[in-house]
Amino acid sequence: MLEVKNLHSFYGDAHVLHGTTLHVKPGEVVALLGRNGMGKTTLIRSIMRLAQPQVKTGSLLWKGEELLGLSPHEVAKRRIALVPQGRRLFPSLSVTEHLTMLKAASVKEGWTVDRVFEMFPRLAERRSHRGNQLSGGERQMLAVGRALMIDPELVLMDEPSEGLAPVMVQHLETIIANLGKTGLGILLVEQNLYSALAVADRLYVLETGKVVHEVSAAEVRNDQSPLMRFLGVH
Amino acid sequence: MSGLNLIQILNGLTFAALLFIVASGFTLIFGLLRIVNLAHGALYLFGGYIAYSVTGMTGNFALGVLSSMLCVALMGVVLDLGLLRFVRGFELRQVLLTLGVAFVLNDLALVIWGGDTFSMPVPEMLRGAVRVGGGFYPKYRLFVLVLGLVVFLALWLLLNRTRLGALIRAGVDDAEMVEAMGINIRRVFLATFMLGASLAGLGGAVGGAFLTLYPTADAEILVFSLAVVIIGGRGSLVGAAVGALLVGLLNSIGQVMFPELAYFVIFGPMAAILAFRPLGLFGRAA
Ligand SMILES: Nc1ncnc2c1ncn2[C@@H]1O[C@H](COP(=O)(O)OP(=O)(O)O)[C@@H](O)[C@H]1O
Ligand SMILES: [Mg+2]
Numbered sequence: 129m130l131e132v133k134n135l136h137s138f139y140g141d142a143h144v145l146h147g148t149t150l151h152v153k154p155g156e157v158v159a160l161l162g163r164n165g166m167g168k169t170t171l172i173r174s175i176m177r178l179a180q181p182q183v184k185t186g187s188l189l190w191k192g193e194e195l196l197g198l199s200p201h202e203v204a205k206r207r208i209a210l211v212p213q214g215r216r217l218f219p220s221l222s223v224t225e226h227l228t229m230l231k232a233a234s235v236k237e238g239w240t241v242d243r244v245f246e247m248f249p250r251l252a253e254r255r256s257h258r259g260n261q262l263s264g265g266e267r268q269m270l271a272v273g274r275a276l277m278i279d280p281e282l283v284l285m286d287e288p289s290e291g292l293a294p295v296m297v298q299h300l301e302t303i304i305a306n307l308g309k310t311g312l313g314i315l316l317v318e319q320n321l322y323s324a325l326a327v328a329d330r331l332y333v334l335e336t337g338k339v340v341h342e343v344s345a346a347e348v349r350n351d352q353s354p355l356m357r358f359l360g361v362h
Numbered sequence: 363m364s365g366l367n368l369i370q371i372l373n374g375l376t377f378a379a380l381l382f383i384v385a386s387g388f389t390l391i392f393g394l395l396r397i398v399n400l401a402h403g404a405l406y407l408f409g410g411y412i413a414y415s416v417t418g419m420t421g422n423f424a425l426g427v428l429s430s431m432l433c434v435a436l437m438g439v440v441l442d443l444g445l446l447r448f449v450r451g452f453e454l455r456q457v458l459l460t461l462g463v464a465f466v467l468n469d470l471a472l473v474i475w476g477g478d479t480f481s482m483p484v485p486e487m488l489r490g491a492v493r494v495g496g497g498f499y500p501k502y503r504l505f506v507l508v509l510g511l512v513v514f515l516a517l518w519l520l521l522n523r524t525r526l527g528a529l530i531r532a533g534v535d536d537a538e539m540v541e542a543m544g545i546n547i548r549r550v551f552l553a554t555f556m557l558g559a560s561l562a563g564l565g566g567a568v569g570g571a572f573l574t575l576y577p578t579a580d581a582e583i584l585v586f587s588l589a590v591v592i593i594g595g596r597g598s599l600v601g602a603a604v605g606a607l608l609v610g611l612l613n614s615i616g617q618v619m620f621p622e623l624a625y626f627v628i629f630g631p632m633a634a635i636l637a638f639r640p641l642g643l644f645g646r647a648a
Contacts, residue, residue: 178542179538199546203542204543204544212539218532219535219646220535220646229525230544277543
């Protein structure tokens with residue numbers, strides 16, 4: 129469904145992605161592992177067509193259509209949603225407004241405010257709080273809920289577990305796994321192997337802008353050692 | 363040195379109302395598009411002249427005000443789509459471009475309307491004075507005060523009770539993220555630019571009746587608007603209101619009590635506020 133082929137991305141002269149190639153099939157949960165600074169966020173931003181980085185060569189095919197040349201809002205219209213690193217909620221908007229800014233509360237198709245609140249009862253309790261008045265876990269739930277409101281077929285999640293307490297991380301794993309089961313495709317950036325294994329069908333390891341390893345979750349459960357070697361854990 | 367009386371306080375408040383109308387447009391554009399639109403004063407002056415001419419031709423004050431808002435909103439569209447789009451993302455170039463536009467518009471106004479001072483004609487029902495406290499106060503200035511409140515209320519409702527308003531507020535916080543959610547932020551920018559420009563037009567039309575219209579009026583109102591927005595904080599409606607009140611009242615105090623230090627009375631406190639709150643009273647970091 130999403131095919132990233134030989135992508136080269138730059139921040140100015142800094143060459144960050146060196147021919148990244150990977151794919152996500154419909155409804156598949158794919159984890160992207162890699163240490164800090166390896167280019168995971170750069171890849172997510174490249175797919176979303178945000179202003180930086182600049183993609184110089186390669187291709188980004190979504191259901192056969194080239195995404196290069198589109199604007200971020202056009203990518204989102206093709207049902208690719210973003211849960212960005214650091215959440216990036218809107219401090220001036222209430223919880224409810226984060227969800228209704230795209231769709232009036234009266235729209236009943238696809239993801240609705242009610243459905244998001246059903247999935248995250250905590251958010252329903254805090255519906256009139258502002259983005260910056262929520263706890264870390266609640267912020268992450270809202271970032272996920274906001275992304276769902278575009279009725280995505282693929283969600284790009286950039287380190288959603290970053291900075292969360294262990295019990296919240298578990299809760300989040302359950303949520304991601306459940307979303308995966310509904311047939312939603314997910315490309316999950318994760319630094320924690322065990323979090324990734326808990327939800328992913330397949331894993332990639334990114335190192336200095338290149339995919340250096342690809343493996344299915346089933347294979348890893350049999351034998352972790354090759355993956356560990358690529359992650360630099362011996 | 364004499365103390366302030368009710369009339370002078372009212373003068374401060376009515377000037378604050380006008381400043382708010384003009385500066386709210388300025389702060390919306392600054393907050394969302396990150397453009398310091400130095401042509402905002404020129405849009406104000408153009409709006410004033412247009413309102414003056416249309417009212418003069420038709421004898422209809424409301425028509426003059428509306429055509430000013432409409433024309434200036436269209437000038438905003440031309441400025442945004444015709445010029446600013448070529449320097450998108452380059453802040454210094456944007457500012458310099460708007461400064462250039464300000465000079466061009468100012469010259470153009472001089473060619474069209476000449477260098478005389480005009481006063482926008484006021485409709486019959488707003489002429490004269492009403493009793494206030496022990497004295498009389500011009501009805502028209504009270505009308506401007508009420509108009510300022512109405513504009514504040516309307517903008518507050520737009521920003522806080524509509525979807526476009528939520529998009530504008532979200533865009534002030536993080537425009538890239540709004541775009542990543544499938545919103546064509548350019549359209550929100552354009553709508554905001556038109557709204558901000560039309561507020562400059564409205565300010566010029568109503569301000570033209572009591573501050574009068576003359577070739578350097580644009581620079582004066584621009585400096586005051588800048589002070590209001592810097593004090594209030596970029597992109598904040600409440601900030602613009604508080605900033606306008608402060609500047610309006612300080613301006614009255616300065617003129618009455620320290621006439622030789624009139625500018626210092628405004629910009630001294632502004633510098634003091636900035637020392638403690640560099641982003642202004644209601645400003646937020648990007
Ligand atoms: N805006 C930027 N400008 C210049 N270099 C950047 C920018 N963002 C990230 N980089 C560089 O690109 C590399 C990859 O960063 P990033 O994609 O954020 O890594 P990751 O998400 O895997 O931690 C790093 O070396 C980082 O310093
Ligand atoms: Mg990252």
